[in-house]
Amino acid sequence: MKAAIFKGKGKIEVTDIPKPETKDPTDAVVRVVLACVCGSDLWYFRGISPHPESTIGHEFIGVVESVGSDVKDISVGDFVIAPFAYSDGTCPHCEAGFQTACTHGGFFGMGSGDDGGQSEYVRVPQADGTLFKVPGSDFSEDMLASFLALSDVMGTGYHAAVSAEVEEGDTVAVVGDGAVGLSGVLSAKLLGASRIIVLGSTHENRHDLAKEFGATDIISVRGDEAVAKLMELTDGIGADAVLECVGTKEANDTAFSIARPGALVGRVGVPHHVEIPAEATFFRNVGMKGGPAPVRAYIQKLFDAVVRGDITPGDVFDFKTDLDNIQEAYEMMDQRKAIKSLLRVSTI
Amino acid sequence: MKAAIFKGKGKIEVTDIPKPETKDPTDAVVRVVLACVCGSDLWYFRGISPHPESTIGHEFIGVVESVGSDVKDISVGDFVIAPFAYSDGTCPHCEAGFQTACTHGGFFGMGSGDDGGQSEYVRVPQADGTLFKVPGSDFSEDMLASFLALSDVMGTGYHAAVSAEVEEGDTVAVVGDGAVGLSGVLSAKLLGASRIIVLGSTHENRHDLAKEFGATDIISVRGDEAVAKLMELTDGIGADAVLECVGTKEANDTAFSIARPGALVGRVGVPHHVEIPAEATFFRNVGMKGGPAPVRAYIQKLFDAVVRGDITPGDVFDFKTDLDNIQEAYEMMDQRKAIKSLLRVSTI
Numbered sequence: 001m002k003a004a005i006f007k008g009k010g011k012i013e014v015t016d017i018p019k020p021e022t023k024d025p026t027d028a029v030v031r032v033v034l035a036c037v038c039g040s041d042l043w044y045f046r047g048i049s050p051h052p053e054s055t056i057g058h059e060f061i062g063v064v065e066s067v068g069s070d071v072k073d074i075s076v077g078d079f080v081i082a083p084f085a086y087s088d089g090t091c092p093h094c095e096a097g098f099q100t101a102c103t104h105g106g107f108f109g110m111g112s113g114d115d116g117g118q119s120e121y122v123r124v125p126q127a128d129g130t131l132f133k134v135p136g137s138d139f140s141e142d143m144l145a146s147f148l149a150l151s152d153v154m155g156t157g158y159h160a161a162v163s164a165e166v167e168e169g170d171t172v173a174v175v176g177d178g179a180v181g182l183s184g185v186l187s188a189k190l191l192g193a194s195r196i197i198v199l200g201s202t203h204e205n206r207h208d209l210a211k212e213f214g215a216t217d218i219i220s221v222r223g224d225e226a227v228a229k230l231m232e233l234t235d236g237i238g239a240d241a242v243l244e245c246v247g248t249k250e251a252n253d254t255a256f257s258i259a260r261p262g263a264l265v266g267r268v269g270v271p272h273h274v275e276i277p278a279e280a281t282f283f284r285n286v287g288m289k290g291g292p293a294p295v296r297a298y299i300q301k302l303f304d305a306v307v308r309g310d311i312t313p314g315d316v317f318d319f320k321t322d323l324d325n326i327q328e329a330y331e332m333m334d335q336r337k338a339i340k341s342l343l344r345v346s347t348i
Numbered sequence: 349m350k351a352a353i354f355k356g357k358g359k360i361e362v363t364d365i366p367k368p369e370t371k372d373p374t375d376a377v378v379r380v381v382l383a384c385v386c387g388s389d390l391w392y393f394r395g396i397s398p399h400p401e402s403t404i405g406h407e408f409i410g411v412v413e414s415v416g417s418d419v420k421d422i423s424v425g426d427f428v429i430a431p432f433a434y435s436d437g438t439c440p441h442c443e444a445g446f447q448t449a450c451t452h453g454g455f456f457g458m459g460s461g462d463d464g465g466q467s468e469y470v471r472v473p474q475a476d477g478t479l480f481k482v483p484g485s486d487f488s489e490d491m492l493a494s495f496l497a498l499s500d501v502m503g504t505g506y507h508a509a510v511s512a513e514v515e516e517g518d519t520v521a522v523v524g525d526g527a528v529g530l531s532g533v534l535s536a537k538l539l540g541a542s543r544i545i546v547l548g549s550t551h552e553n554r555h556d557l558a559k560e561f562g563a564t565d566i567i568s569v570r571g572d573e574a575v576a577k578l579m580e581l582t583d584g585i586g587a588d589a590v591l592e593c594v595g596t597k598e599a600n601d602t603a604f605s606i607a608r609p610g611a612l613v614g615r616v617g618v619p620h621h622v623e624i625p626a627e628a629t630f631f632r633n634v635g636m637k638g639g640p641a642p643v644r645a646y647i648q649k650l651f652d653a654v655v656r657g658d659i660t661p662g663d664v665f666d667f668k669t670d671l672d673n674i675q676e677a678y679e680m681m682d683q684r685k686a687i688k689s690l691l692r693v694s695t696i
Contacts, residue, residue, distance in 0.1 A: 092583075092585050093608070093609050093610070096608070096609070096610055097610065098633055100609075100633065101609030101610070101633065163635070237440050237441075252626070260441070260444070261441050261444070261446040261448075261639075262441070262445065262446040262449070264635075264637065267630060270630070271626045271627050274626040274627075275626065276626050278600070278619045278623065278624050279622075281636075282615060282618070282619050282638070282639045282640075283639055283640065284449060284639060285446055285449065285640065285642075287511070287636050287637030287638065288629075288635050288636055289612065289633070289635030290630070290633065290635065291609075291630045291633030291634070292630075292631065294633075
């Protein structure tokens with residue numbers, strides 16, 4: 001089968017490798033229909049984080065090709081959404097709704113050689129707990145793109161909003177206008193925020209999509225200037241809830257500074273050299289929650305919202321190509337020419 | 349009037365100073381009935397934090413002696429509980445339940461010379477927002493001690509439990525067995541915790557009181573050993589909610605280590621040289637909340653619980669003396685011979 005292989009900084013190659021098979025009786029193998037590139041994939045693409053020369057990618061939807069002998073709820077032919085982390089669905093952490101801490105869990109595309117999502121086929125451990133079975137298979141291209149977004153980016157934005165405890169009528173600040181930040185805007189809107197202030201880049205296309213998703217204000221300056229602007233917009237009070245969707249030190253510093261006393265920062269950006277100010281947060285009663293999104297916990301709710309037409313998270317994909325052109329898919333995101341790149345791999 | 353004055357490291361002196369008067373029309377002056385010494389008072393007593401040579405103390409109950417012209421809800425003769433922070437009760441932060449961030453607020457006993465609680469009289473700014481009027485005045489000594497505890501320590505323990513989002517049936521870990529930690533135990537119990545594990549000292553009297561308050565398990569080892577013990581007690585899962593009631597680096601490290609994935613650390617110990625691990629907390633979805641307790645927000649609820657006999661927070665006072673012996677009251681706590689010292693100042 002064809003699979004994207006990381007070949008070192010700045011280089012992704014599509015190679016022929018053996019098609020994966022079930023290894024454990026709880027495994028399934030999924031034929032990928034759509035996959036995509038994550039902002040977190042850019043960390044190794046840019047040479048910032050290490051990654052073995054192996055299969056990559058952790059976002060995909062597809063059709064079940066085979067199942068192991070212990071798989072009960074998932075069958076060959078099922079059309080499924082895979083969250084970026086696999087989980088058994090039954091351990092105490094899964095039962096508490098934190099599938100990304102599953103005692104038998106893990107993450108796709110970390111270098112095992114057979115579970116990268118940017119491939120024609122993927123081995124899915126803990127298939128029963130992991131895969132979400134989509135009812136039906138006759139969907140528009142746009143609908144499929146939105147389903148693909150549920151594998152990570154939309155669930156991650158939603159986790160930021162849930163972690164920040166967004167409530168009806170809140171003034172919500174979203175730090176970051178990448179695909180996760182934009183999904184955070186959709187999520188804040190879905191949870192009833194009445195005002196959504198995005199702190200992001202100077203890219204007009206991102207502003208336009210943010211507004212389409214429900215943003216009421218855009219701040220495109222940074223650092224202290226951004227903090228001052230937000231305080232001005234909120235009459236000196238600060239945001240009722242803050243979604244940190246970047247992960248850099250600067251983004252976190254801003255996020256913790258704009259939270260009003262008693263507010264929470266919902267963190268989903270993987271922290272890189274972040275320092276959380278223990279005293280400054282304490283004296284203002286500012287808290288934090290968040291981490292790797294337990295996307296599996298949110299798929300049903302977000303799927304229903306997509307089908308109802310309440311959210312269109314697939315709109316974050318503004319570059320669409322196929323697996324053979326994956327190098328370009330990465331480059332478009334690396335150079336900020338695309339918000340998020342979608343890969344068509346096969347048809348349902 | 350008599351007032352305790354901080355005279356430098358290790359020395360408190362009772363001196364005659366002018367009786368305070370109302371300065372602003374929103375002020376009241378309260379004649380102190382009972383006061384006490386806070387664990388946070390030990391920071392300057394021990395020479396760790398600075399404090400001017402001035403009046404001290406921020407926990408007191410008493411009788412209103414005079415009121416300014418704008419005070420409407422509080423009258424001369426009212427028997428009142430004062431939270432350790434004053435607040436107007438009407439600003440956006442007060443309305444959100446975070447009175448310790450009041451835009452017209454502040455803390456008692458920071459060195460103004462007329463608002464220290466360890467005095468015969470105290471000037472109370474923002475009297476209407478600050479003071480809780482106690483219905484009636486005929487109470488037992490024990491009941492009065494419990495009311496005094498509502499001025500800080502019990503409300504602070506409760507804030508830890510509320511911040512950690514303790515729920516019915518939870519396994520709660522309380523880091524610290526000082527007066528705040530013990531109040532945290534009472535609070536966890538009040539919120540329905542089914543198991544309460546205290547991580548504390550080797551003092552038997554504290555263990556006894558913790559158990560009386562509802563603790564089910566006591567861990568008296570520290571650091572990694574304490575973490576291992578808690579994980580053993582919780583079948584490797586960790587605590588559903590963690591109350592950090594100390595404020596040292598070691599206590600915080602332990603608190604963040606024993607939280608299960610998705611759990612919150614409720615912080616009320618004033619942080620001293622604390623580092624919050626940005627990545628380790630992120631990858632386990634461990635969060636935090638808390639800060640200076642908005643005690644004013646909790647007084648009514650906790651007062652009702654005291655009157656009903658559900659909680660007896662005054663039991664933390666195991667050394668009782670009068671204002672003249674305040675030096676001993678501090679020393680007993682400094683030397684860990686007392687959990688918390690109460691000062692009888694006048695009678696209702």
